[in-house]
Amino acid sequence: MKPLITTIGALKELATGLSPDAIGTSSTLLLRTGALVDFIVARGDSISGPRVVVMRPLNEVEVVVPDGLGSSRASVLSRMASFVERAQAPGGIQLPRNWTSYKYNSLVAFYADARSDPRSTRWIAEPLAGEPTDVVFWTSTDNERELDLDRFALVPRELPKGWDQDFKGAVQEVNARSELEVVKPNSDVEISLAPIESSLTKGWTYDEWHAAISRDQRQFVDAPVDKSIRLRGPAGSGKTLALTLKAIREVTSSRSRGSSPRVLIVTHSWSLAAQISNSIDSINGAPIPEIDVFPLLEIARTLSPQYVNDESGFSLIGEDSFSGKQAQLDEILDVLTEFKETDWVTFRAQASEVLRRRIDSEDIDDRFALAWDLSIEFGSVIGASAIFPGVGAELRYLQLSRATWMLPLESPGDLKVVYAIYSRYVESLDRRALLTSDQVLVDLLSHLETHSWNRSRRSQGYDLLFVDEFHLFSPLERQVLHYLSRDTSIYPRVFMAVDPRQSPSEAFIGVAADETRSSSASDELLDDVAQYELTTVHRFTPEILRLVKHVHHEFPTLDLGHDWEIDFSNVESSKESGAVPRLICAGTAAGEESDIARAVQELYPRGRLALAIVESKQWRRYSALAARLGESKKHHVSTITSRGDVEALASRARGLVVGPAEYLAGLQFDTVLVAGIPDMGDNFTALSEKSRLLSLLYLALSRAERDVRVFTNNDDGGAVSVLDRAVANGLLKKEQGSQV
Numbered sequence: 001m002k003p004l005i006t007t008i009g010a011l012k013e014l015a016t017g018l019s020p021d022a023i024g025t026s027s028t029l030l031l032r033t034g035a036l037v038d039f040i041v042a043r044g045d046s047i048s049g050p051r052v053v054v055m056r057p058l059n060e061v062e063v064v065v066p067d068g069l070g071s072s073r074a075s076v077l078s079r080m081a082s083f084v085e086r087a088q089a090p091g092g093i094q095l096p097r098n099w100t101s102y103k104y105n106s107l108v109a110f111y112a113d114a115r116s117d118p119r120s121t122r123w124i125a126e127p128l129a130g131e132p133t134d135v136v137f138w139t140s141t142d143n144e145r146e147l148d149l150d151r152f153a154l155v156p157r158e159l160p161k162g163w164d165q166d167f168k169g170a171v172q173e174v175n176a177r178s179e180l181e182v183v184k185p186n187s188d189v190e191i192s193l194a195p196i197e198s199s200l201t202k203g204w205t206y207d208e209w210h211a212a213i214s215r216d217q218r219q220f221v222d223a224p225v226d227k228s229i230r231l232r233g234p235a236g237s238g239k240t241l242a243l244t245l246k247a248i249r250e251v252t253s254s255r256s257r258g259s260s261p262r263v264l265i266v267t268h269s270w271s272l273a274a275q276i277s278n279s280i281d282s283i284n285g286a287p288i289p290e291i292d293v294f295p296l297l298e299i300a301r302t303l304s305p306q307y308v309n310d311e312s313g314f315s316l317i318g319e320d321s322f323s324g325k326q327a328q329l330d331e332i333l334d335v336l337t338e339f340k341e342t343d344w345v346t347f348r349a350q351a352s353e354v355l356r357r358r359i360d361s362e363d364i365d366d367r368f369a370l371a372w373d374l375s376i377e378f379g380s381v382i383g384a385s386a387i388f389p390g391v392g393a394e395l396r397y398l399q400l401s402r403a404t405w406m407l408p409l410e411s412p413g414d415l416k417v418v419y420a421i422y423s424r425y426v427e428s429l430d431r432r433a434l435l436t437s438d439q440v441l442v443d444l445l446s447h448l449e450t451h452s453w454n455r456s457r458r459s460q461g462y463d464l465l466f467v468d469e470f471h472l473f474s475p476l477e478r479q480v481l482h483y484l485s486r487d488t489s490i491y492p493r494v495f496m497a498v499d500p501r502q503s504p505s506e507a508f509i510g511v512a513a514d515e516t517r518s519s520s521a522s523d524e525l526l527d528d529v530a531q532y533e534l535t536t537v538h539r540f541t542p543e544i545l546r547l548v549k550h551v552h553h554e555f556p557t558l559d560l561g562h563d564w565e566i567d568f569s570n571v572e573s574s575k576e577s578g579a580v581p582r583l584i585c586a587g588t589a590a591g592e593e594s595d596i597a598r599a600v601q602e603l604y605p606r607g608r609l610a611l612a613i614v615e616s617k618q619w620r621r622y623s624a625l626a627a628r629l630g631e632s633k634k635h636h637v638s639t640i641t642s643r644g645d646v647e648a649l650a651s652r653a654r655g656l657v658v659g660p661a662e663y664l665a666g667l668q669f670d671t672v673l674v675a676g677i678p679d680m681g682d683n684f685t686a687l688s689e690k691s692r693l694l695s696l697l698y699l700a701l702s703r704a705e706r707d708v709r710v711f712t713n714n715d716d717g718g719a720v721s722v723l724d725r726a727v728a729n730g731l732l733k734k735e736q737g738s739q740v
């Protein structure tokens with residue numbers, strides 16, 4: 001194959017398991033085929049960022065990784081991205097021991113795959129001189145094709161002609177595409193978004209909506225704004241709509257009093273921000289300049305760009321996309337392996353039996369689960385408390401009070417082990433010039449505490465803050481909110497919509513964490529808060545509601561406290577009765593895929609359709625399916641894998657959106673196909689993991705307006721117990737799917 005020019009961002013996106021065939025359906029990636037080289041670039045890439053050249057001399061099948069490593073493509077890609085990041089560190093590249101690397105002049109050879117590869121495939125790569133450091137993957141070697149570095153060094157090496165010429169154009173094209181998608185909703189509302197507006201806001205005016213909404217929604221919309229309000233309600237109960245109406249109301253009533261308030265609506269994702277912005281335009285008949293609608297990190301970027309932008313040469317490793325999260329997990333896995341090989345012997349004796357067993361385990365699933373738990377501990381506990389390695393940091397960590405939702409660490413010895421791994425993790429990020437979003441937020445917070453911000457917030461701050469999907473914000477993110485208010489003499493007035501069930505474990509933590517955190521700022525925000533509750537669901541039918549309630553009852557008891565819980569016994573649906581959700585059980589994984597393809601065929605003409613994948617570990621398989629469904633050209637298929645994706649809002653009345661359930665939060669579709677549900681049987685021990693999976697299932701099911709179909713297959717364990725119980729109670733209609 002011709003050489004490929006790509007980027008760290010593109011490698012990471014491909015490493016999420018996105019099938020190379022699905023690049024055409026991805027809103028994040030762009031593939032450009034040239035005469036001498038091909039390009040794959042990702043949205044968010046910079047023209048001045050490092051370029052990655054993959055020479056592909058031996059490739060016949062695989063697009064990026066060596067042929068023969070297709071089955072571990074994701075981990076190979078992830079390691080490639082990590083190599084390029086490490087190459088950016090000043091003072092030369094340092095690789096973890098388990099990569100078993102060799103160096104010869106500027107050439108580096110290392111194991112291509114993190115998992116065991118019987119052929120022992122190695123890359124021969126070379127960081128090029130320059131700033132940033134471009135990297136070339138010249139070739140690969142394996143047991144059958146051994147090639148020493150010193151011999152390879154004698155072979156003349158030549159980069160493809162013109163390889164750096166079209167790169168700029170490709171990056172500009174992919175970024176221009178995203179800008180269009182984001183900006184278009186504001187500038188070209190009628191044309192581009194009519195079908196969705198009509199389903200969300202029905203084309204009604206504010207007065208029409210005010211007359212039509214339920215009593216509990218109206219009470220919230222009309223409530224005084226002298227203190228903060230928490231609006232609780234299950235999925236689809238009209239929280240977003242009520243927040244939107246209240247924001248409009250406050251602006252128009254202030255205008256009539258001759259003042260012009262600055263109002264901010266904060267969301268967790270770009271897609272929801274764009275949706276709310278469109279709803280405002282539609283309800284008001286025109287944009288309202290006093291209202292800003294943005295994801296939190298975007299606000300941080302406009303307020304104090306020096307803390308968010310890449311000026312220090314550091315870039316952000318994000319949790320706001322599937323690829324960012326995956327990259328973090330991969331990094332923690334590497335750090336864990338290295339820790340086991342070195343320091344673990346000195347720590348082992350002081351660790352509890354449970355933690356010891358988890359760290360000692362060689363099972364890939366156990367290691368992954370541990371990496372996941374550690375990532376939560378690092379982000380939502382250690383990072384959220386602004387503890388970064390340094391003098392006194394370990395002691396502060398040991399003294400933190402622990403709450404039930406946190407990773408059970410039984411002894412100070414356990415905490416010391418976790419802290420040691422955390423320090424290594426931060427060191428390794430540092431070496432690769434990476435920052436976590438937590439670190440950025442902590443820096444931003446210290447800026448927001450300065451006098452200079454205190455002065456500028458009078459002009460740049462907001463009078464009223466609305467926060468949708470409050471349950472998805474980490475404690476740290478929530479602290480930032482305080483400083484965004486304009487008037488420092490009163491507590492910020494924040495109107496937040498929340499449904500704790502929609503929050504996968506790490507963010508669940510965010511909600512419950514308020515009870516355990518000592519930060520006075522956080523307490524102030526939440527102390528004097530009026531409570532409103534919505535108990536009518538407007539999105540979906542009574543049949544879907546019964547299934548959603550069933551999932552709610554399956555949650556392990558998690559004491560979130562009265563202020564956060566929703567009383568599901570009173571919840572009703574205002575929609576007309578519809579079909580009972582169906583469970584289609586196939587004999588094999590391939591059978592399940594044909595069942596899904598058949599359902600897409602049948603349901604596509606009837607409206608917007610989503611395929612929500614509950615367990616993201618299974619995303620890879622379904623992304624390949626999405627690619628095949630898109631290939632037929634009969635369907636418009638888009639994949640959504642980050643908070644930044646707005647493709648799901650594209651201007652189509654029809655279309656299939658495929659994505660991990662967590663990125664579909666806040667959105668709705670006529671029909672939702674749900675797949676990738678792992679077993680969370682009664683013997684399931686990790687309660688936090690069970691809550692995470694149930695909340696993703698709850699989220700997936702509750703995106704549907706009219707129809708739900710759930711797909712399982714016997715290869716992956718067949719129907720899981722939570723679904724079996726739903727069938728036994730008549731909430732799901734079980735059908736046999738394809739058996740081959």
Ligand SMILES: Nc1ncnc2c1ncn2[C@@H]1O[C@H](COP(=O)(O)OP(=O)(O)OP(=O)(O)O)[C@@H](O)[C@H]1O
Binds near residue numbers: 214241242539665
């Ligand atoms: N009182 C109402 N009458 C009719 N339709 C309504 C009413 N309230 C909300 N809706 C509609 O119900 C749907 C769900 O509303 P919305 O997205 O605001 O719910 P939500 O509580 O924010 O959901 P989620 O938490 O799942 O994101 C939307 O289509 C909205 O237009």
